[in-house]
Amino acid sequence: MKVTLKVNGAEHTGDVEPRVLLVDFIRTNLRLTGTHIGCDTSGCGACTVLVDGTPLKSCTLLAVQVSGRSITTVEGLAAGAGMSPIQTGFHEEHGLQCGFCTPGMMLVGTALLEHNPNPTDEEIRWAISGNICRCTGYMNIVKAIQHAAAINAAAAKAPAAEAVAAGGGK
Amino acid sequence: MFPAAFDYRAPASLAEAVDILRQRGEEAKVMAGGQSLIPLLKLRFSQPALVVDIGHLPNLAGISRSNGHLSIGALTKHAAVESSTELKTVCPILPEAAHWIADPLIRNQGTVGGSICHADPSGDWGAVMLALGADFVARSESGERVIHGADFFQGPFTTALRADEVLTEIRIPVAAHSGGAYNKLERKVGDFATVAVAVQVELNGDRVARAGIGLTAVADRNLKATDAEKALTGKPPTDEVIAEAARLAAAAAEPKSDIRGSSEYKKDVVRVFVQRGLKTAVARAREGK
Numbered sequence: 001m002k003v004t005l006k007v008n009g010a011e012h013t014g015d016v017e018p019r020v021l022l023v024d025f026i027r028t029n030l031r032l033t034g035t036h037i038g039c040d041t042s043g044c045g046a047c048t049v050l051v052d053g054t055p056l057k058s059c060t061l062l063a064v065q066v067s068g069r070s071i072t073t074v075e076g077l078a079a080g081a082g083m084s085p086i087q088t089g090f091h092e093e094h095g096l097q098c099g100f101c102t103p104g105m106m107l108v109g110t111a112l113l114e115h116n117p118n119p120t121d122e123e124i125r126w127a128i129s130g131n132i133c134r135c136t137g138y139m140n141i142v143k144a145i146q147h148a149a150a151i152n153a154a155a156a157k158a159p160a161a162e163a164v165a166a167g168g169g170k
Numbered sequence: 171m172f173p174a175a176f177d178y179r180a181p182a183s184l185a186e187a188v189d190i191l192r193q194r195g196e197e198a199k200v201m202a203g204g205q206s207l208i209p210l211l212k213l214r215f216s217q218p219a220l221v222v223d224i225g226h227l228p229n230l231a232g233i234s235r236s237n238g239h240l241s242i243g244a245l246t247k248h249a250a251v252e253s254s255t256e257l258k259t260v261c262p263i264l265p266e267a268a269h270w271i272a273d274p275l276i277r278n279q280g281t282v283g284g285s286i287c288h289a290d291p292s293g294d295w296g297a298v299m300l301a302l303g304a305d306f307v308a309r310s311e312s313g314e315r316v317i318h319g320a321d322f323f324q325g326p327f328t329t330a331l332r333a334d335e336v337l338t339e340i341r342i343p344v345a346a347h348s349g350g351a352y353n354k355l356e357r358k359v360g361d362f363a364t365v366a367v368a369v370q371v372e373l374n375g376d377r378v379a380r381a382g383i384g385l386t387a388v389a390d391r392n393l394k395a396t397d398a399e400k401a402l403t404g405k406p407p408t409d410e411v412i413a414e415a416a417r418l419a420a421a422a423a424e425p426k427s428d429i430r431g432s433s434e435y436k437k438d439v440v441r442v443f444v445q446r447g448l449k450t451a452v453a454r455a456r457e458g459k
Contacts, residue, residue, distance in 0.1 A: 001178060018178030018221065019211070040171050042209060043360060045275060054278050060208045061279070064178055065201075065223055108275070129359040130273025 003067045007032070008076030018064050023047045025063035026073060034074035034103050038132070045131030048104035049073050055104075055111045057130070074103035077110065085151040086110050086144070095144030097135035104131045109145040117152055119145070173211035180223040184309060187224050187336055192311045195333035198222050202245055202284030205276050230338055231281075233257065240342040244283025252277060261342065262454065263350030263370060267298045270352065273360040283337045286322075289329045289391065292362040296323055296392030297384030298352060299340060301368035307339040308332075316341075323391040345380070348372040349454025353443040354386070357430065363387040364430040365439040367419070369447035371407065373455045378402045381415070383444060388423035388436055395419035398444065407452045416444035 004013045007030060014029045026035045026049065035058060038046030042060040049058045050072035077084040086106045089095060096102040105128060112119055112127040119127070124142045133141060181187040191198060199218040201207045202225055210216040224230070224245070231245040233254055240261060242251070251257060252268035271277055271285070271294050285295045286306065299306075304319045308331055315335070322330050331337060350370035354363050366386035372379045381402035383395040398419035405411045425436035 017175060019173040019175055021172060021208075021212075024172065040212070042205065042276060045273075048275060055275050056279050057275050060205055060276075062178070062204065062208065062223075064180070065204060065225065127274060130275040 001064050003063045005063070005067065006070040008072060014063070016063055018062060020063045021059055022049070022061040022063045022066060022071075023058035026058060026071070032073050032075050036100055036103060038100065043132070044101070045104040045108070045128075046101055048107050048131060050107050050111055053111060053114065055108045072107065072110075074106060077106060084110070085148040085155075086113070088151060089144040089147035090141075093140050093144040093147050095137070095140045097133075097137045101131055101133045101135075105133070105141050105144075109141075109148060112145065113149055113152060117156075118149055121146070171212040173208070174214055174217045176211075176218055177220045178223065179220065180226055182226070184224075184227055184230070184336065184338070187222060187227065188309055188311045188334065190220075190222055191334045191336065194220050195335075198333070200224055200287070200336055202281040202287075203247065203279045204284075205272070205280035206284060206288040206290065224336060225281075230283075235260070235344070238344060240344050242282055242340045242342065244281065244286075244337045244339060246282050248272075248277035248280050248282065248285070249274070251282060260344060261302070261350070263298060263302070263352050263368060263451075264342075266350075267294050267352040267354075267368065270294060270354045270356070270363075270366070276360075282340060286340065287329060287331060287337050289323055289327050290362075291326050291389060291391050292387040293392065294352070294354065294363065294366060294368075294386055297366060297368040297386040299342070300384030300392055300394040301350060301370040301382035302342045303370075303380070303382050304343075305341040306337055307341060308335040309338045310335040314338075320394055326390050328391075345372045347374070347455050347458060348380075349451045349457070350382075351447040351450035351454070353447050355439055355443070362430075365425070365436045365443065367440060367443035367447050369444065369451045371402070371448065371451045371455050373407075373452070376406045378405055378407050378411075378452075381448075383415070383419055383447075385419065385423055385440060387430075388425040388440055390424075393422065393424075395422045395444070397422060402448075407448065412445055412448045412452075415448065416441045419444040 036046035038044035047059040198220040231243045257264045306317045354366035363386045368384040370382040381399045385393040398415040401415045420437045420441035423440045427433045
């Protein structure tokens with residue numbers, strides 16, 4: 001069957017059997033291997049992707065099921081050469097050890113901050129409760145997401161570059 | 171892991187869906203969010219020739235109120251129930267139960283109707299709907315049929331739905347002076363319940379006008395604790411009456427000993443949760459929630 005997906009902003013089409021899982025389509029057909037296969041039984045969240053901005057487990061979705069939707073994988077987080085706030089947060093707060101859960105954690109964190117820009121530690125813990133860190137590095141993952149929230153908050157407060165250029169916002 | 175091969179249809183309308191099921195219902199599985207079905211397909215516990223994906227059908231998701239009942243569209247996501255501010259006021263047991271289903275990512279995709287039709291004896295919605303006295307609305311090419319909650323669950327993963335039917339809506343009676351609670355014991359977030367208990371009571375003055383008690387993971391299906399419900403009806407919800415209802419509910423439970431606990435332990439959790447749930451439910455009913 002024909003599948004059309006917008007992945008990280010670029011449109012991709014593929015011809016796959018209905019039984020092909022979204023995670024396999026992303027990894028095998030699109031060669032985007034940042035989306036991981038961990039437990040393969042929808043328990044661990046290593047395969048997390050954003051579907052129209054909502055974090056879902058791509059090992060428990062058929063590629064044909066989400067045809068026409070917009071997917072964000074970890075490869076889509078960075079803006080050009082720069083890191084996204086969540087990536088900076090994981091970098092600064094040592095939010096990863098082995099790194100296997102990290103793509104899923106960062107995507108869940110990104111989605112959380114999208115609708116809850118100033119979460120409590122408790123809210124972050126609930127948000128990542130479908131994602132398992134086998135290194136048990138949860139403390140720093142929570143800190144990393146808080147770090148990203150702080151970056152976003154600072155950016156929101158800072159005057160826009162255009163305003164500064166126009167001589168305002170001092 | 172990947173599923174065995176199957177044909178896939180994603181009908182654009184309910185009429186098209188029931189038409190497909192009229193022709194091929196016996197060899198088909200209906201998929202809503204897929205959060206129960208896809209794991210079964212991957213493990214090859216289920217190998218249907220055809221998967222009918224109704225996840226894209228319009229007008230089957232959403233929560234509304236009419237004629238004294240709440241209507242929950244079969245495709246309503248668990249997350250939508252969990253975050254509904256209206257339900258927190260009108261029927262708090264629903265968001266409370268939703269919060270404990272699987273994990274946040276699965277709640278973003280899994281649907282209330284799909285979970286109910288999956289009819290896992292460890293599923294949460296079945297017990298909640300039994301406690302609430304819900305009706306299930308099914309559609310086939312021959313029309314609409316209303317199945318009462320108590321008749322719906324027939325055994326493990328087995329419901330009263332026919333192969334040519336689709337669940338479209340869950341109807342929940344809403345009464346004033348009623349309240350409910352869902353208590354769930356799980357080993358970790360995302361695990362199935364070791365035991366869970368749904369309780370809903372409606373008060374008439376100082377007395378219980380109606381009580382509903384649904385049990386999760388303690389029988390071959392979601393169980394309605396009818397003896398315990400009867401022991402409450404018409405009586406003031408005193409500690410003694412509640413303790414007796416809890417004893418009867420525990421006696422009705424038939425849990426199996428497994429990695430999550432012994433049968434005796436689970437029965438006692440039923441007793442404690444019925445007691446605890448009833449106290450919360452009565453307090454909420456008195457607040458008018």
